[in-house]
Amino acid sequence: MNEKYGEELLLRHDIRPTAVRMLVLQAMERFDDTFSLADLEVATETVDKSSIFRTLTLFAAHHLLHIVEDGSGTTKYCLCRNDHDCTPDELHCHFHCERCGRTYCLEQTHIPAIACPAGFEVHQINYLVKGICPDCRTKSGGTEPSR
């Protein structure tokens, strides 16, 4: 990822581009799918987990990333490609592999709308599919789940 681009991205989201935040952002960009706080701890090597935690919280509040709950006990995140609070039809589904623990973004698969009963005010939607991913199905043994 381009340095300049990252800085502009943060500024566009009203986030002060500090050194640590740039490091975290660059680490995030290297993931194809979702990533966890622990993933970033490994990927950045130098940044403390509490700083990563606060960075993630900040980024999420500024709509730079989405929070993905995959039921693994570990919160996952994925970069948002929009600059604003996404509407349901801009969101995609996620797939959590029960064998290897990876959580995929099904970018092409948008979340179908539902008719929520009257009176409920909708803010966010999560559509999560669980099962076995193509990788694990072919190499039938599979990897151990990393949670």
Place this chain on the structure above:
Amino acid sequence: MNEKYGEELLLRHDIRPTAVRMLVLQAMERFDDTFSLADLEVATETVDKSSIFRTLTLFAAHHLLHIVEDGSGTTKYCLCRNDHDCTPDELHCHFHCERCGRTYCLEQTHIPAIACPAGFEVHQINYLVKGICPDCRTKSGGTEPSR
């Protein structure tokens, strides 16, 4: 709930109806929507949380209840009305209130199907909506979130 009915329900699911399990089942039946391990700890009063935990795990494995991940950090459960591993169209959506922390079963709202990319083997689906529930919207102050 009828004692006899509960016993038969457990037997039908290949679960030995012990005293503790009957107590937990009766407690579960008293919830309209979803409940957590902590909820059952309070509701049963006498049963230890590790026993409840093992009971929940067992019940879930025997398709007596569904696991609902609402992103609150606490796992929620709801009773399954079928005797088997539910197919996607038998499942309903859930609504998590960000203010009071309650998670509702939208029994009438079934989960819409998606076209999962080829190669993914689907086991379970979760459709979770977050926002503010009718209760909290009317009494605009709302209750404090209980997580």
Place this chain on the structure above:
DNA sequence: TTTCCGTTGCAACCGAGTTGCAGATTATCG
């Protein structure tokens, strides 16, 4: 340069979930 305020690292903490183990309970068999 000095001051100030947001940011960061460290260490301690929190709480839901999970497990090992010994004692209690239930089922099985003679």
Place this chain on the structure above:
DNA sequence: CGATAATCTGCAACTCGGTTGCAACGGAAA
């Protein structure tokens, strides 16, 4: 019925991801 085996339960301790308090750091403004 009594002995034995298998299962279940409560207790206490532990795990681990997430979260927070606080002091030190760093960079912008005065």
